Amino acid sequence: MAALLPVILFECNGQAPAPSKDFYQLVVCRSEVILRWWKISLRSEFRDTKPGELKESHLDFVDDTTLQAQVGIIFGQKTLQYVINLCRGQYDFLERLPEPLILYILTFLDLEDIAQLSQVSHTFQKICNSEKLWEHIVERSCDRVTPEMRSLAQDIGWKQFFFTNKLQLQLQLRRWRKRQEDGQNILFRSEDEPLAEGW
Template sequence: MAALLPEILFECNGQAPAPSKDFYQLIVSRSQVILRWWKISLRSEFRTARPGELKESHEDFVDDSTLHAQIGIIFGQKTLCYVTNLCQGRYDFLGRLPESLILYILTFLDLEDITQLSQVSRTFQKICNSDKLWEHIVERSCDRVTPEMRSLAQDLGWKQFFYTNKLQLQLQLRRRRKRQENQEMFLE
């Protein structure tokens, strides 16, 4: 399964905390961790400083507490934890799947599970609240979706349509029909 992973597993850029203005790049490939830095300073002793690069294998990175501290300061503890997990072979395969495949998998989950999954990350929040997913849920839960219902759902949003009370939907459909009839009479 790891063979399906791209060569670059993770990449991010950041600036050291103030007062430093140094710029850093962190790359995690399949075999190594690469930290690059550029000294950006007005101080005369750093004007001739060249960019630097540190490369370590995954095994060496896991044991390097100094590098852990530096990455934690620059990129934060969440990034450090994620990079450490990658180096230990704990990959997030679900997050790497194409969106269409994730949507297909989500169609088999209960609504409570979809709600919990939407809290995992911004990516899953976007997918779990997408009109594509909720359109499928509505179609699965209704006997028949009429063109009129489909039009209303596209205006409201499929998730809102799903959670709207049946009486409210009927009222909104009646109002919609009446508006269309009035527009047709006005055009004639």
């Protein structure tokens, strides 16, 4: 499972609380935690200050309460706790799986479970609302998906298509057909019109 882990497990940027204007970057790699900072100050004694960097192993970070306090102040307690968990080897392997594999797993869930899973993280929110997932759900729930239905679903989105009731869907299909016919009529009409004089 460790092979699923990328080189960078977590990365975020932030600004220190006011009145400081200093910028910070926190990076958690497989074996170390890196904190970088850039001093932003109008005071002359800080003008020539160079960016700084501090690296610690995961074990050292777990024991370094001073650095933990600094990370907590800059990035918040939730971020601090997440970094401590990563340093202790508590990884969320499910979220790190390749997207096609996650999509395949989601196809076995009920709609209520998909709705709850979408609230777990930004990654799952994106995947649970993806067109690929909802296209599969529509294809699984319908006897047959016609080319017209597919085109309409691509226009309005597969999730919207799934939650549209049958009467509204029939109405939208009629409108879609009419737009297609009107578009073809416009194309034919413009080809039949004579060229303007002078050409």
